[in-house]
Amino acid sequence: MTPVPSTLERARQIVEPEIEAAVTSLCPELIHPVRYHFGWEEVDGSPSLAKSGKGLRPALAVLSAEAVGAPAATGALGAVAVELIHNFSLIHDDIIDGDTKRRHRATVWKAFSVDDAVISGDALHTLAFQVLLEEPSSEKVEAASRLAKATTLMLAGQAADMAFNNQPVVTFEDCVSMEAGKTGALLGCAASIGAVLSRAQEAQIVALDNYGQKLGIAFQAVDDILGIWGNPEITGKPAGNDLRERKKSMPVAFTLSLKSSESEELEAMYAASNDLNELEIKKAMQLIEEAGGRERTQDEAQTQLKGALEALHSAEFHQRPLEELKEIAIFVRERDH
Amino acid sequence: MTPVPSTLERARQIVEPEIEAAVTSLCPELIHPVRYHFGWEEVDGSPSLAKSGKGLRPALAVLSAEAVGAPAATGALGAVAVELIHNFSLIHDDIIDGDTKRRHRATVWKAFSVDDAVISGDALHTLAFQVLLEEPSSEKVEAASRLAKATTLMLAGQAADMAFNNQPVVTFEDCVSMEAGKTGALLGCAASIGAVLSRAQEAQIVALDNYGQKLGIAFQAVDDILGIWGNPEITGKPAGNDLRERKKSMPVAFTLSLKSSESEELEAMYAASNDLNELEIKKAMQLIEEAGGRERTQDEAQTQLKGALEALHSAEFHQRPLEELKEIAIFVRERDH
Numbered sequence: 287m288t289p290v291p292s293t294l295e296r297a298r299q300i301v302e303p304e305i306e307a308a309v310t311s312l313c314p315e316l317i318h319p320v321r322y323h324f325g326w327e328e329v330d331g332s333p334s335l336a337k338s339g340k341g342l343r344p345a346l347a348v349l350s351a352e353a354v355g356a357p358a359a360t361g362a363l364g365a366v367a368v369e370l371i372h373n374f375s376l377i378h379d380d381i382i383d384g385d386t387k388r389r390h391r392a393t394v395w396k397a398f399s400v401d402d403a404v405i406s407g408d409a410l411h412t413l414a415f416q417v418l419l420e421e422p423s424s425e426k427v428e429a430a431s432r433l434a435k436a437t438t439l440m441l442a443g444q445a446a447d448m449a450f451n452n453q454p455v456v457t458f459e460d461c462v463s464m465e466a467g468k469t470g471a472l473l474g475c476a477a478s479i480g481a482v483l484s485r486a487q488e489a490q491i492v493a494l495d496n497y498g499q500k501l502g503i504a505f506q507a508v509d510d511i512l513g514i515w516g517n518p519e520i521t522g523k524p525a526g527n528d529l530r531e532r533k534k535s536m537p538v539a540f541t542l543s544l545k546s547s548e549s550e551e552l553e554a555m556y557a558a559s560n561d562l563n564e565l566e567i568k569k570a571m572q573l574i575e576e577a578g579g580r581e582r583t584q585d586e587a588q589t590q591l592k593g594a595l596e597a598l599h600s601a602e603f604h605q606r607p608l609e610e611l612k613e614i615a616i617f618v619r620e621r622d623h
Numbered sequence: 624m625t626p627v628p629s630t631l632e633r634a635r636q637i638v639e640p641e642i643e644a645a646v647t648s649l650c651p652e653l654i655h656p657v658r659y660h661f662g663w664e665e666v667d668g669s670p671s672l673a674k675s676g677k678g679l680r681p682a683l684a685v686l687s688a689e690a691v692g693a694p695a696a697t698g699a700l701g702a703v704a705v706e707l708i709h710n711f712s713l714i715h716d717d718i719i720d721g722d723t724k725r726r727h728r729a730t731v732w733k734a735f736s737v738d739d740a741v742i743s744g745d746a747l748h749t750l751a752f753q754v755l756l757e758e759p760s761s762e763k764v765e766a767a768s769r770l771a772k773a774t775t776l777m778l779a780g781q782a783a784d785m786a787f788n789n790q791p792v793v794t795f796e797d798c799v800s801m802e803a804g805k806t807g808a809l810l811g812c813a814a815s816i817g818a819v820l821s822r823a824q825e826a827q828i829v830a831l832d833n834y835g836q837k838l839g840i841a842f843q844a845v846d847d848i849l850g851i852w853g854n855p856e857i858t859g860k861p862a863g864n865d866l867r868e869r870k871k872s873m874p875v876a877f878t879l880s881l882k883s884s885e886s887e888e889l890e891a892m893y894a895a896s897n898d899l900n901e902l903e904i905k906k907a908m909q910l911i912e913e914a915g916g917r918e919r920t921q922d923e924a925q926t927q928l929k930g931a932l933e934a935l936h937s938a939e940f941h942q943r944p945l946e947e948l949k950e951i952a953i954f955v956r957e958r959d960h
Contacts, residue, residue: 313779315786378745382738401719404741405782408715408748412774415752419768427764431756437749442650445742449652 287520288621290340293610297345298338300358301365308366308417312409319398319406323377325389329397336391342505343368343476345614350494351480352607354487361480363417364429368476370414371437375444375472377407382448390522411437429482436475443467450534454557458540458582465506465536466499473502477611489601496597497611500590505618507587510535511580512622514571520623526567532556536586537579548577591615624857625958627677630947634682635675637695638702645703645754649746656735656743660714662726666734673728679842680705680813682951687831688817689944691824698817700754701766705813707751708774712781712809714744719785727859748774766819773812780804787871791894795877795919802843802873803836810839814948826938833934834948837927842955844924847872848917849959851908857960863904869893873923874916885914928952 309320321327325336344365351361379385380393381403387393395403418430446464450456477498481491512521513528513535521527528535534542534556541552552573555566562570574580594615598608646657658664662673681702688698716722717730718740724730732740751774755767783801787793814835818828849858850865850872858864865872871879871893878889889910892903899907911917931952935945 312775313782315782316779374745378741381741400737401785404715404718405778405785407745408711409775409778409782411745411748412771412778415767416771416775419764419771422764422768427756427759430752430767431759434749434753434756438649438746438753441742441746441749442653445650445652445746448738448742 287623288617291345291610291613291617293349293613294341294345297348297358297365298341300348300362301341301344301369302338304362304366305369308370308413311416312413316406316409319394319402320410322397323373323394323406325391329392337389339389342614342618343372343473346473346477346498346501346611347480349480349607349611349614350477351484353494353603353611354481354484354490355604356480356484356486360484363426364479364483365476367414367418367429367433368472368479370410370417371433371440372472374407374410374414375440377403377410379444382444425483425485429479432475432479432482436471439467439471440469443469443471453534454553455542456534456539457543458536458586461534461536461539462503462586465503469506470499470502473505474499477501487601490603493597493599493601493603496600497594497615500594500597501615501618504587504590504594504615507536507583507590508618508621510537511583511587514574515580517622522623526571529567529570530562532562536583537574540579540582541574541577544577546577548573552577587619591619624960625954628682628947628950628954630686630950631678631682634685634695634702635678637685637699638678638681638706639675641699641703642706645707645750648753649750653743653746656731656739657747659734660710660731660743662728666729674726676726679951679955680709680810683810683814683835683838683948684817686817686944686948686951687814688821690831690940690948691818691821691827692941693817693821693823697821700763701816701820702813704751704755704766704770705809705816707747707754708770708777709809711744711747711751712777714740714747716781719781762820762822766816769812769816769819773808776804776808777806780806780808790871791890792879793871793876794880795873795923798871798873798876799840799923802840806843807836807839810842811836814838824938827940830934830938830940833937834931834952837931837934838952838955841924841927841931841952844873844920844927845955845958847874848920848924851911852917854959859960863908866904866907867899869899873920874911877916877919878911878914881914883914885910889914924956928956 306326309317312320318331322329325334325338328334347365347368348358348361352358376388377394380388381395381400385393386396394406414433415430418426443464447468474495478491478495481494513533514526514537516523518525542549552570555562555570595612598611643663646654649657655668659666662671662675665671684702684705685695685698689695713725714731717725718732718737722730723733731743751770752767755763780801784805811832815828815832818831851863851874853860855862879886889907892899892907932949935948
C-alpha cells in the first residue's frame with residue numbers, strides 16, 4: 287500500500303475529538319447511528335475498532351490555516367464543519383447508490399434503516415452550520431457562507447451523477463464537470479476554510495480553493511481508475527467493480543464517446559439488463575484500456591494535479607504546511623487505495 | 624370549512640415568488656422535483672393547479688417583522704428560509720413515514736424516487752442557509768444561527784417520533800415534548816425571524832418565539848384530533864386515519880398511559896399485526912373518547928393557545944399585525960382541515 291502522509295494522521299488527532307464533541311449535542315436517538323457511521327461504535331453500541339476514512343478534508347482544513355501562518359487549531363473548526371457535510375453526504379449517497387458496504391462495514395441504511403440514514407444525515411447537515419454559527423464572527427460567517435455554496439455544488443454534482451444513469455452516452459467532459467461539483471467543490475472549501483477562518487489574504491484563499499478543487503477532480507480520476515483496475519486485496523472491492531455496477535466513470539465515458547467498435551461493444555454491455563459475468567468484465571476492462579480510456583483518465587489526474595500545484599504558487603505560503611499540501615497532492619496521484 | 628385568515632394569503636403573495644426565485648438557483652435536475660413538491664408543476668413538467676399548504680410559517684415570519692414596526696418585506700427573507708427548511712423536512716418525512724400522498728398529490732418519493740426525494744430535500748436544506756448567508760449582515764447571521772438551532776430541535780423531534788414506533792407505551796407528556804421539537808421549534812423560529820431581521824428588542828423576539836412554539840404544539844394537538852375525528856370530506860383523509868396507521872398521537876398516548884380496561888384494549892389493538900378493519904377503528908375511536916383522550920388533547924390545545932396569546936402580551940407590538948397574530952391563533956384552534 288502507498289504510505290499515507292503523516293500529516294493526515296496528525297490532523298485527525300486534532301479534529302476527530304472535536305467532531306466527537308459536536309456529535310454529543312445531537313439527540314440520543316441519532317447519536318448512535320452517527321457514531322456507528324464514524325466508526326466509533328458498533329451496531330450494538332460497543333466500541334469499534336473500525337478504520338475511519340483517509341481524513342483528507344480535515345488535513346486540508348488544518349494545513350490551510352497553517353499555510354497562512356495561523357495555528358492548526360484555527361483550522362480545526364472548519365475541518366469539523368466540512369467533515370460533517372462530507373459525512374452527511376456519504377450517508378445519503380449510500381442510500382442513493384444502494385451501497386451496502388463502506389470501509390468494510392455495513393452502511394448506515396443497511397445496518398439501521400433508510401429512515402435512520404435519512405435523518406442522521408440531515409442532523410449532520412444542520413450541525414455543520416450550527417458549529418460555525420453558534421458563536422459567530424465575520425470569518426466564521428464567511429466560512430459558513432462558502433460551505434453552503436460548496437454544499438449546493440456538491441449536491442448538484444450528485445444529482446448530475448444520478449442523471450447519468452438515464453443518459454445512454456456521457457462525455458468525458460460531462461464526467462469531469464460532474465466531479466468538479468461532487469468532489470471538487472467541497473475539497474476546495476476544505477483546502478481554504480482554515481485560511482478563511484485565519485482572515486488570510488484573498489489571493490491566498492483563492493489559491494487554496496483552486497488547489498483543493500483540482501485536487502478533488504484528480505482524486506476522483508484516480509478513484510475511477512482504482513474502481514476498474516485497482517488491486518482487490520488493497521481496495522477491498524472486487525476487480526472491475528465500477529463496471530459491474532455499470533458506473534459511467536471517466537474511463538468508461540471516454541470510451542463510450544468514441545464512435546468506434548470498442549465503444550459500440552461497451553455500449554451494448556452497458557445497455558444489456560443481465561448481470562455482467564467475470565468474462566464480460568475482463569472484456570470491458572480490455573476494451574476501455576485499448577480505447578485509451580485509462581490513459582485519458584490518468585492524463586486528467588496528472589493535468590489536474592499540475593494545476594493544483596501551480597495554484598499553490600499563485601500566493602505566498604508558509605514553507606512546512608506548503609510542503610505538506612504538495613505531499614498530499616503526490617499521495618492522491620500515487621495512492622492505490 | 625373554517626375560513627382561513629386573509630393574512631395567510633397576503634403573506635403567500637409576498638413570499639412565494641421569492642421562494643420560486645431562490646429555487647431557480649438549484650441545478651436543472653433538482654428544480655423539477657422541487658417545483659413539483661411546491662405544487663408549481665406536475666410530474667410531466669406542465670404547470671400545476673395544485674393547492675399549496677396553508678402558509679402558516681410565511682405569515683408568521685412576515686407578521687413578526689410588521690409587529691415590531693418593520694415592513695413585510697423585511698420578514699420575507701426569513702419566511703423563505705423557514706419555508707425551505709419546512710419543505711425539506713416534509714419531503715424527507717414523507718420518505719420516513721412512507722406517506723404516498725400530500726395535499727391530494729403523490730409525494731416526491733412516490734412520484735419520482737426515494738433517491739430524488741433524499742437529494743431534493745438536501746438541496747432545500749442547504750439553500751435555506753445559503754439565502755441567509757450570501758450577503759450576510761449581523762441580523763441575517765442571527766437568523767441563520769437561530770434557524771440552525773430550530774432545525775436541530777425539529778430533527779430531534781422527528782427522531783423521537785420515529786422511536787415511538789418501538790416503544791409500547793408513550794406518555795402524553797412524551798408526545799407534547801416530541802411535538803415541541805418537531806413542530807414547535809420551527810414555528811417559534813418562523814414567528815420571530817422577521818423580528819430578528821428587523822433588529823427588534825430581545826423581549827419582542829423572545830415573546831414572538833414563545834408564541835410560535837406554543838402555537839406549534841396547539842396546531843399539532845388539533846392535528847391529532849383531526850387525524851382521528853376529522854371530517855373525511857374536509858381533511859381529505861379517511862376517518863380514524865391516524866389509528867389505521869397506529870400513530871401514537873396525543874389522544875392515543877393519553878389513553879395508553881392509563882391503567883384501565885380501555886388502555887388495555889387499545890394497547891392490544893396497537894400491538895396486533897393485522898390491518899385494523901373499520902369496526903376496530905370505530906371501536907378504538909370510542910375507547911379513546913371514553914378514556915378522555917380527546918378531551919385531554921383539546922385541553923392541551925387550549926392551554927397552549929392561551930400561553931401563546933399571553934406570550935404576545937409580554938412585549939409591545941404594533942396593533943394591526945398583533946391582531947392578525949391573534950387571529951391566526953384562533954384559526955389554529957377552530958380549523959377543521
